[in-house]
Amino acid sequence: MSDAAPATVSALLRGARTQVAHEDADLLLAHVLERPRGWLFAHGDDPVPAAAAAAFGQLLARRLQGEPLAYITGHRGFWRFDLAVSPATLIPRPETELLVELSLARMPQSGAHAVADLGTGSGAIALALACERPDVQVIATDVSDAALAVARGNARMLGLSKVDFRQGDWFEPLRGERLALIASNPPYIALGDAHLEQGDLRFEPAGALSSGADGLDAIRAIAGQAPRHLLAGGWLLVEHGWEQGAAVRALLAGAGLLEVATHQDLEARDRVTLGRAAN
Ligand SMILES: C[S@@+](CC[C@H](N)C(=O)[O-])C[C@H]1O[C@@H](n2cnc3c(N)ncnc32)[C@H](O)[C@@H]1O
Incomplete structure (x- = not known):
């Protein structure tokens, strides 16, 4: 048994902040102590068991190996x-x-017609809508x-039990x-x-x-099938890489969608392309 005095919150943070980003150090310690981040700053002299x-x-060692903070803490903020x-x-x-905003x-x-989020992952888009x-x-x-199990758990946690989660390849569950x-x-x-590494x-x-040699296989499949799954005047919106705007516009227009346009993100990069089924 060691007689050394327990480290304080601020001593642990000081040490960790020399190794990882300040925010990461704070969020990891807050996670371990099950406190909000702000609590740390009012309790710098508190001893840590x-x-x-x-x-x-x-956890710090895992972060130093490059593991994403969100996988270490098990959560990430999105929308509200x-x-x-x-x-x-x-x-x-x-x-x-x-x-989400464009959607x-x-x-x-009216609530008479349904909408869909394809490839929902954690459920982020569907749950925000x-x-x-x-x-x-x-x-x-x-x-x-496995992703759907996480998404269903998020829906339960948020009390959004009406969201209908379905497993399958793109439009297959929407036949x-x-x-x-x-x-x-x-x-x-x-x-x-190279970014994948x-x-x-x-x-x-x-x-x-990843999705095929040019990254566009999934968007090709979604755009190609979307007209058979959109009501008259209905919208398709897809997120894509910042260099893919022209290619994605061509795919949506080629599928027969109208009013095809690309919207840019806060960094003025092409990010979301949308198009509309004919009336
Ligand atoms: C880029 S992630 C997006 C996750 C989530 N929508 C988000 O924005 O955080 C793409 C998602 O598409 C799913 N996916 C990949 N191929 C698919 C397919 N053929 N059919 C349906 N979903 C697919 C993946 O499992 C993954 O959850």
């Missing part, structure tokens, strides 16, 4: 929620909130059962159905792209990231 300090050291994530799901990105602006006026428009039926699909709006953030990185992407599921 040895077991908690050891647990913090282990704190969503559970796991290595079976993509970590929701702030850029995807643009897809909300095009949701059906369902939260803002409780009158509309939201269907969320994914090919990954014979037509929707007022289809939103998707599909995989869109080219196989072999960098940062958080190394830890995220390959099936959530």
Whole structure:
């Protein structure tokens, strides 16, 4: 047994902040102590129990190996929620909130028609739409059962039990159905792209990231089938890479969609392309 005085909150943070980003050090210690981040700053002199300090050291080591903070803590903020994530799901990105905003602006006026989120992952897009428009039926699909288990858990946690989660390949779980709006953030990185070997992407599921030699296989499949699943005047919105705007516009226009346009994210990069079924 050691007689050494327990480390304080601020001493642990000081040490960790020399190794990882300040925010990461703070969030990891807050996670271990089960406190909000702000609590740390008012309790800098508090002693940290040895077991908690050891647990913090282990999480810090994982972060130093490059593991994403969200997988270590098990959650990530998106829209108005704190969503559970796991290595079976993509970590929701702030850029995807643009897809949610553009979708909300095009949701059906009445709740008579359903909308869908294809490739829902943690459920981020579907749950944001369902939260803002409780009158509309939201269907969320994914090919990954493990991702759907996380998404269903998030829906339960948020009390959004009306969201209808379905497993299958893109439109397969929607056979014979037509929707007022289809939103998707599909995989869109080219196989072999060097980014897949960098940062958080190394830890995220390959099936959530890459899609064929040019990264466009999923968007090709979604755009090609969308007209058979959209109501007259219904919208398709897809997120994509910042260099794919022209290619995605061509795919949507080639599928017969009208009013095809690309919207840019806060960094003025092409991010979401949308198109509309004929009336
Ligand atoms: C880029 S992630 C997006 C996850 C989530 N929508 C988000 O924005 O955080 C793409 C998702 O598409 C799913 N996916 C990949 N191929 C699919 C397919 N053929 N059919 C349905 N979903 C698929 C993956 O499992 C993954 O959850």
